[in-house]
Amino acid sequence: xxxxxxxxxxxxxxxxxxxxxxxxxxxxxxxxxxxxxxxxxxxxxxxxxxxxxxxxxxxxxxxxxxxxxxxxxxxxxxxxxxxxxxxxxxxxxxxxxxxxxxxxxx
Amino acid sequence: xxxxxxxxxxxxxxxxxxxxxxxxxxxxxxxxxxxxxxxxxxxxxxxxxxxxxxxxxxxxxxxxxxxxxxxxxxxxxxxxxxxxxxxxxxxxxxxxxxxxxxxxxxxxxxxxx
Numbered sequence: 001x002x003x004x005x006x007x008x009x010x011x012x013x014x015x016x017x018x019x020x021x022x023x024x025x026x027x028x029x030x031x032x033x034x035x036x037x038x039x040x041x042x043x044x045x046x047x048x049x050x051x052x053x054x055x056x057x058x059x060x061x062x063x064x065x066x067x068x069x070x071x072x073x074x075x076x077x078x079x080x081x082x083x084x085x086x087x088x089x090x091x092x093x094x095x096x097x098x099x100x101x102x103x104x105x106x
Numbered sequence: 107x108x109x110x111x112x113x114x115x116x117x118x119x120x121x122x123x124x125x126x127x128x129x130x131x132x133x134x135x136x137x138x139x140x141x142x143x144x145x146x147x148x149x150x151x152x153x154x155x156x157x158x159x160x161x162x163x164x165x166x167x168x169x170x171x172x173x174x175x176x177x178x179x180x181x182x183x184x185x186x187x188x189x190x191x192x193x194x195x196x197x198x199x200x201x202x203x204x205x206x207x208x209x210x211x212x213x214x215x216x217x218x219x
Contacts, residue, residue, distance in 0.1 A: 092162055
């Protein structure tokens, strides 16, 4: 079955601390993976996709096919990073995880 | 370009009624997907339309239906509303290919009483 698992509902860190939001997927084919972010009172928007191999707002994510993971990382969290983060798997449709709320305290 | 537009923003209905939600995709986008977002379940895929045809469907009962018009605008209908249908319904569009990113609207918040 195609599935995306985000084990943490809430992740709280202090400003300047490293952040890692976990994402594991289940898919037998070649995966297309995304991270979406939803800031307070804003629409859900794409943060990054694995195929681009970019760093957006200091965030990176590496696809690990052996561990079927696509964790989102940032070395130094900022208060403005506080948001809801969703990992998504693209197959014939886009399947989302249940999301992780990141809280960055000053 | 204007973003994905969903109307109305808020709806309050009673059990047993039906409701229609509307979505206008980004100009040039031919694919429209619908998702149900709830605090407990996150984003659940409802269906995707492409060129007026349903291309994919999630695991929702037949009370949930949709359609797409020739201008790519889409509507979603829920009949015989239940309390559990209360949710934020999100529409998203993309150009055409399966793995291109989705662009989301602000959603329609449906409350069933």
